[in-house]
Amino acid sequence: MEVFDSILAALPAVLSPSVIAAMVFGTIVGIAVGALPGLSATMGIAVLIPLTFAMSPLVALGMIAGIYNGAMYGGSIPAILLRIPGTPAGIATVFDGHEMARQGRARLALNISLVSSSIGSAVSAVALLLLAPPLATIALKFGPADYFWLALFGLTTISVLLSKNPAKGFLSACFGLVLGMVGIDSLTGTERFTFGQLDLLSGIDIIVLLTGLYAIPPAIDLLLGRNVVKTGSLSVTGEKEAFAWSSLVPVWIRSSAIGLFVGLIPALGGNIAALLAWNGQRRFSKNPKNYGNGEPDGLAAPECANNADTAATLIPALTLGVPGNAVAAVILGALLVHGLRPGPELFRDNAETVFGFMLTMLFTSGLMFVIGRFGARAFVNVLRVPPRLLGPMILALTTVGIYAVHNSIFEVWMMLGFGLIGYGMEKLDIPTAPAVLAVILGPMAEESFRRALLLSRGDATYFLTSPISWVLIVLILVTLLSPLWTRILSAGKAKNAAKTAGQGRADAA
Structure with missing residues (x-):
């Protein structure tokens, strides 16, 4: 009350x-x-x-x-x-x-x-x-090990399910993980992959990466006369499209x-x-x-x-x-x-x-x-x-x-660079979302992993002691095996279809 x-x-x-x-x-x-x-x-x-x-x-x-x-x-x-x-x-x-x-x-x-x-x-x-x-x-129930498995689950899910080719999804995620390591190590305070650039000490800003990967490629397409949206039925005062909102x-x-x-x-x-x-x-x-x-x-x-x-x-x-x-x-x-x-x-x-x-x-x-x-x-x-x-x-x-x-003009040039990379990824049919997510979840996974090792004094079994961790591990395994299971089902359906078609030809003969 x-x-x-x-x-x-x-x-x-x-x-x-x-x-x-x-x-x-x-x-x-x-x-x-x-x-x-x-x-x-x-x-x-x-x-x-x-x-x-x-x-x-x-x-x-x-x-x-x-x-x-x-x-x-x-x-x-x-x-x-x-x-x-x-x-x-x-x-x-x-x-x-x-x-x-x-x-x-x-x-x-x-x-x-x-x-x-x-x-x-x-x-x-x-x-x-x-x-x-x-x-x-x-x-409060989430410990460092749970956060690690949670970050890994997020990366696995997006990489596998967001791409027609899981290998390309993981490639994009690895690109994001590398970018996520740039800057100052949160636990030791040492510089990593900054190449002497003061502008990289704070890491890759997610807004810079996001804008580069998602804003520049469509702008290039527009400049080249591609990616043109239909405008014939965009009038807000026109007739409404019938839609079942209850669905x-x-x-x-x-x-x-x-x-x-x-x-x-x-x-x-x-x-x-x-x-x-x-x-x-x-x-x-x-x-x-x-x-x-x-x-x-x-x-x-x-x-x-x-x-x-x-x-x-x-x-x-x-x-x-x-x-x-x-x-x-x-x-x-x-x-x-x-x-x-x-x-x-x-x-x-x-x-x-x-x-x-x-x-x-x-x-x-x-x-x-x-x-x-x-x-x-x-x-x-x-x-x-x-x-x-x-x-x-x-x-x-x-x-x-x-x-x-x-x-920072440095971040502007970095955005344009990411834009060219994003444009190339699109042409190669490599999804960009896993890269963006990896920049967010990568540091979280790394920091949680290292904190868990510090708390457990190097005991790897610490990652398997929490019920939350086990739930997340099972979800990760299901996600990784889902493409294989889908292929098995597709192969089975194709085999049955071929068998049915062969039986139909035999009956016709």
């Missing part, structure tokens, strides 16, 4: 004109930030924090909630329309969302993305409101659960939730070959999951002071700026503010839906720009966006 009393006490403050205005403004800014390639919710919030010094804590946090939710949805707009994920969480949205746009179904794709994002955000906010303390205990309910339920689970585990994020949801949905589907070719379920799953991750990521951040991702870390900084110390005492000493913040996460999910519906017409008009003009515009925006992150 204390939770409901705190929610009711915080409600009047959240519904004040200043907080509502802050949420509306933050949501609009968040969608705009997410829609611009190279920008992210992390950067949007980081830029905003100095402007919130004079605001009351709840007004500032309401604006931050709007930016966070809005940016997660906004990243799907360029992913669908231009094949460029506006945020890291938009990677999986590209697979089916852009294909729908190419088929002239951009309006439906944007609607599915908007509804799925709003539902995922709302479910996540409700979980944050009601389940923060008990759910945070789940993350997405199971997708939303599964994807919300995945997003909540991933959000609870520190160091993961919406990009991993989206990719896992997309893979999971493809496994459940009766027509897995449709995925990647404009399947609505393949768009709804990642969008719902990456938005269900948003508020869930804040559960360990608010209750334990452990940020689940970079955005949560920046939000913790905003709390400290306003005199709020994350941890169990936050709920005791500042219950009205913290529950008010959680309510703003819920309300901004609704605002995101309203603003997204009104803004659809402007979003679709992006495709009206001539391809040969759009290519240079994308290059200019990405260059400005990357330079603005750290004011």
Whole structure:
């Protein structure tokens, strides 16, 4: 009952004109930030924090909630329309969302993305409101060995299931693992693979890699007159496409659960939730070959999951002071700026503010839906720009966006280099998503592995002592054996088909 009393006490403050205005403004800014390639919710919030010094804590946090939710949805707009994920969480949205746009179904794709994002955000906010303390205990059960197996499971799943050729998937993942080792060793403090460049001491920025691999190749295609999207049926005022929305309910339920689970585990994020949801949905589907070719379920799953991750990521951040991702870390900084110390005492000493913040996460999910519906017409008009003009515009925006992150021209050149690599990978049919995921999970796997060895004093059996580890090991083995099992089944079907055809010819004779 204390939770409901705190929610009711915080409600009047959240519904004040200043907080509502802050949420509306933050949501609009968040969608705009997410829609611009190279920008992210992390950067949007980081830029905003100095402007919130004079605001009351709840007004500032309401604006931050709007930016966070809005940016997660906004990243799907360029992913669908231009094949460029506006945020890291938009990677999986590209697979089916852009294909729908190419088929002239951009309006439906944007609607599915908007509804799925709003539902995922709302479910996540409700979980944050009601389940923060008990759910945070789940993350506490993960030890270093469990984190290692979890990272390995994520890498294996994406590498095997995301590519038609698992060898190419693992090749891409190995490329990402090498990039993830660049910088200063987190345990020893020594430099690795920096080649004397001060700009590489902090490692390869994920935004630089993401923008290079995903923004530059389509820009090159546009400059060459390729990758042109159909615009015949993109009018928002035209006739709506008939679609059975009820078919997405199971997708939303599964994807919300995945997003909540991933959000609870520190160091993961919406990009991993989206990719896992997309893979999971493809496994459940009766027509897995449709995925990647404009399947609505393949768009709804990642969008719902990456938005269900948003508020869930804040559960360990608010209750334990452990940020689940970079955005949560920046939000913790905003709390400290306003005199709020994350941890169990936050709920005791500042219950009205913290529950008010959680309510703003819920309300901004609704605002995101309203603003997204009104803004659809402007979003679709992006495709009206001539391809040969759009290519240079994308290059200019990405260059400005990357330079603005750290004011580094070195990172701009690095982005262009990754762009050429990404273009070559696409031509060789090597998936780029495993490389991006490996840059995120590689350092996590390495650090967890070394911490586990330190704790166990070199005893390798420590990696097999936890029930969580065994569950993850089994999942890894299933993932690795699934291509072999699929080949065996395909060979059996082909053999039966040949046998049936031979029997049919014999009967005819």
